[in-house]
Amino acid sequence: MRVRVELWPRGPYPDVAVLVDVLRASTSIGLLLARGAREVWVTGSLRAAREFPADLRLAEREGLPPEGFHHGTSPVELLRLPAAGLRVVYTSENLPRALDLTRGARAVFLAGLRNARAAAGAAARAARQEVAVVAVGHRGREALDDVLGAGFLAKKLLRSLPGAEPDDGARIAASLLRAFPDPQEALWQSASGRLLRSLGQAEDLAQASLIARDPAAPRLAGLERHRGRTLYRFVADEPD
Amino acid sequence: MRVRVELWPRGPYPDVAVLVDVLRASTSIGLLLARGAREVWVTGSLRAAREFPADLRLAEREGLPPEGFHHGTSPVELLRLPAAGLRVVYTSENLPRALDLTRGARAVFLAGLRNARAAAGAAARAARQEVAVVAVGHRGREALDDVLGAGFLAKKLLRSLPGAEPDDGARIAASLLRAFPDPQEALWQSASGRLLRSLGQAEDLAQASLIARDPAAPRLAGLERHRGRTLYRFVADEPD
16 A cells, blocks of 8 residues: 655546645535535635535635625634535635546545544545545645645554555655644644735634544545536545 | 745746756756866757767666666766766756756756755846745655755755745745754655665765755756757856
């Protein structure tokens, strides 16, 4: 078994891919499913998200939900919302590009810090040859929060898969854990974290840095095309 | 001024790009120019390298020079060769892909650990808006030795350019310096280092990990097409 980490998404992923977008898609979607949401559909298009049938529409631009959306995508806000049984549509700036690279993967999961344990377990159960842990990045660049999260995942996977060998990406990501013993410090320094702090959403960083809080590993369970845009469906992975 | 680090080459680079391939192209080419080579032409094609007019032809496959080449590309071997005044052609597996992404850059340098100080100085003098430090990678993956080298460069640049801001890539690369206080340990663990060790070339790692030994920053000074392949010409950068 191989455990490799991509510090920037390239693909392809022939076996299992775990996408890490700590601030904030992996965190918020994991949290929604942990709180009982039936499914979360992910898209990069505000228009597709507006038109797609859903109980709860989430998007954020400059800290606010655009017209036609119920709420933003802050995990702090989502912790307060009723989610049980809902069909949610979630608009993400960075995640869709990485999702587009997962065609051909046998299984795809999302992981943040809050659901790292659940995601590592789900990925280890699903994998046959390799788990590719993918740091999603932020606005066309590598993201410190995502590479740190990928380091957590890689470390958990290497512990749970006997004989698994890390690649250089996994070594680099895991060494960030030594450089940042407090993960919240890495989130604080990251470009995503700076942006959220500038928007008055510093509390998101505290929520996103809680380790292994949420039991749900979001698992890709299908996709749909809507007016030329792809929407990806995530559900909570159920251990066999 | 911005200092950014790409952990994996993507481009474009509108201003200054510094390509880091510690094991071994940046190290060996810097060493050849420091020892007085007139110019070093870089290509990925054995055939183009064989046919291109040169005094010294360097390439390596599985630890040995292929037919038609004078020597391999080991810095240990190159330290022993006379290089002064020579026109050298150097075959590299990983560097050409990154070089192909530098079209449009105002200036391009190569940097390893041995010539990090010279390369950081040359890049700082040439830059107007940003220096992009690019970890070249190894066989389609991020490389631990190159990301560590990029961290060295970024740290030197951030010190010498007052007010320069690091991006997340620079923060990640620089944090490797804390995780690996002895750079040779990172080279030892890296996939490139493992490959060289398996070929009996462990001494290359010691030579490549010497900090700021060589005074020459290889600077891209032109290119030529030969039978559909590009050869890139490097010369020693001369401070104004």
